Amino acid sequence: MAKPTTQPTRREGFGSRNVFIMSAIGSAVGLGNIWRFPYVAYEGGGGAFLIPYLCALLTAGIPLLFFDYAIGHRFRGSAPLAFRRMHRAAEPLGWWQVLICVVIATYYAVIIAWAAMYTWFSAQTTWGAGNENDFFFGEFLQLGDLGAGVSTQFVPQVGYPLIGVWLVVIIIMALGVKRGIGRANMVLMPLLTVMFAVLVVQSLFLPGAVDGLNAFFTPNWEALADPAVWASAYGHIFFSLSVAFGIMVTYSSYLKRKTDLTGSGLVVAFANSGFEILAGIGVFAALGFMAQAQATDVSGVATAGIGLAFVAFPTIVSQAAGGSIIGVLFFGALVFAGITSLISVLEVIVASLQDKLGWGRVRTTLVVSIPIALISVALFSTTTALFVLDATDAFVNAFGIMAVALVAVILVAWILHRLPVLREHLNRRSSFRVGWIWMLLVGLLGPVVLGYLFVSEIIAKTSTPYEDYPDWFLWIFGWGMVIALVVLAVLLTLLPWSSRSHAKSDPDYDAFLVDENYPPNTETGAVVLPGVASNGARS
Structure with a gap:
């Protein structure tokens, strides 16, 4: 009788560089590109904001993207394994990124579920003209009157779509890197691009669209003298390109050996920025119409995030000719952008456990995804979901991701002195060679910018309670969550690697x-x- 094999399952890979590029763009192009960038640019000086934005892209976004690519492709593993292969002391960084992705996945899915329901609502303008705000917070979310807290009261119109989102995503993940993630991105990203392009064209023909575009592009040069505007540009680029999540480390590990890493990175970075500018045009053209319809200026209707997506855009849908089509395109784009980003977040977790335990794809996907899905449904399909989401997102994004990125660049550049190794690897096959300038940007400018942003967030969050939420609530879903990520990352590092893991035999x-x-x-x-x-x- 043959002995059972102890060899780990062979690591999958993307079928081609084009599939990787499409998947990386799918990860980078998410909800923030559509509902955050336009308002950040508007508040940061309109057309003048493109100067700090471009500087941030060239001096921080692209260099750190190359940094992640080099680690993942050079050390051929998920975030924990790649950092471990670099040096054993660096492994906790990988698990820190994995745990951040666990938290993000739980609440990211519910926003996709909201968008899916609003795609359906758009066809019928279910919220009723003039009732968009009350409909979203009251009838749809059934937001509790007690404020921040934890409720067990189930909201069906949120919970059932959320379950549906998780079923779709789990199927994609179980199919694997090539047949699942790769194919999904090759279908969803072109659809997303076409849908948003049609949305932009339709928005440009709305009455008042020119006023919106003027508000978006007219430069306020005085804003460039404000350090907060530059910090905002760097902070946005940092999150927009999905660096320090472990995503690009994991995705680049699936690339073939002889792959143009820097050329691929440039395509991903500029494609992401191009989509953001396209989103700004579409969103502000629509806001210009909304301002004209309400006899106010654009500043009176411009907003970001949930307010833009689920209050302002439904108002536009109600008032515009052909509004239902605008709504279906906008919310459908949010669904597609959200799914491509969510599967990249989950892949960080699945790949890490596969590497650690040597399990097969389907088994690992189910073990990872089902518990996260259950937590997601339990927390975010209730009457207090919005409060939990808001606090968790604010603290995990600001402190979890910012902190792990800061520690990573300091550890790799100044303690382990690995930047020369990574530079050499990038230059072995890449069309765009990097040198001492790249090392300077990652090793010096990177820590300075990240450190400034990190300290600024600490000052902002400690000066006054975030959104005046109760202390106990912030300690559980805010500060407590941030601390728990670090502790659990160390504990996961202490667990032994299975004899079937890729760390033991690859x-x-x-x-x-x-x-x-x-x-x-x-x-x-x-x-x-x-x-x-x-x-x-x-x-």
């Missing part, structure tokens, strides 16, 4: 190193990396 990784001409250690047989004493995964 022929693909060994073949990659041999192909890259890295010599073996004559004493241990393990491959020695440039600037690394021994292979962290085998030590």
Whole structure:
């Protein structure tokens, strides 16, 4: 009788560079591109904001994107395994990113569910003209009168679509990297682009659209003297490109050995920015119509986030000729953008457990996704969902992601001194070569900008209670969540890697190193990396 194999499941990969690029764009293009960037740009000086935005893209966004690509592709693993292979002391960074993705996945799915329901509502303008605000917060979310808290009262019109979103996403994840994630992005991203392009064209022909575009693009040069505007640009680019989530580390590990990393990164970065500007045009053209209809100026109707998507746009749908089509296109685009981003977030978690435990794809997907889905439904299909979502998003995004990015660049650049290794790897195959300027931007400017943003958030969150929520509520879903992520990351690092894990045995990784001409250690047989004493995964 044959002995059961102890070899880990062979790691999957994207079918081609184009599939990777489409998947990376799908991860980067999310809800924030549509409902956050237009308002951030408007508040940051309109057309003048494009200057700090472009500076942030070139000096922080793209360099940090290359940083993630180099780590993932060079060390051929999910975030925990890639950082472990770099150095054992770096493994907690990977688990920190994984846990951040766990939290984000729980609440990101419910926003997709809201958008799915509003796609249906748009066909009938269910909310009623002039009643959009009350409909969303009252009838739809059934927001409790008691304020911030935790309720067990189930809201069916939110809960059932949320379950549907999770079923769709779990199926995509279970199909794998190539057949599931790759194919989903190759279908959804072109559809998203076409839908939003049609939405923009239709918005441009609305009465008052020119006023909206003037408000969006007219430069306020005085805003450039405000440090907060520059900080806003850097903060937005940082989150927009999905850096420090573990997403790009994981996705780049699925690329073939001889792949143009920097060329791919430039395509992803500029495609993401192009979509944001397109979103700004469409959104502000529609807001210009809304302002004219209400006999006010654009500043009186401009808003961001949930207010823009679920209050302002339904108002536009109610008042515009052909409004139902605008609503279906807008909310349908939110659904597609949300799904492509959510599957990238979940892939960070699934890939990490696959690498750690050596399990198969379907088993790992179910073990990961079902508990997260249950928590998501339990917390975010209730009458207090909006409060929990708001607090969790504000603290995990500001402190979790910002902090792990700050620690990562300091550790890799200044403690482990790995930037030369990563630069060499980027330049082996890439069409756009990086040098000392890239190292300076990542190792020096990166920590300065991230440190400034991090300290600014601490000052803002500690000076007054966030949104005047109760202290106990903020400690559970805010500060407590941030601290718990760090503690759990350390605990996960202490757990032993399975004998079937990719850290213990990975022929693909060994073949990659041999192909890259890295010599073996004559004493241990393990491959020695440039600037690394021994292979962290085998030590």
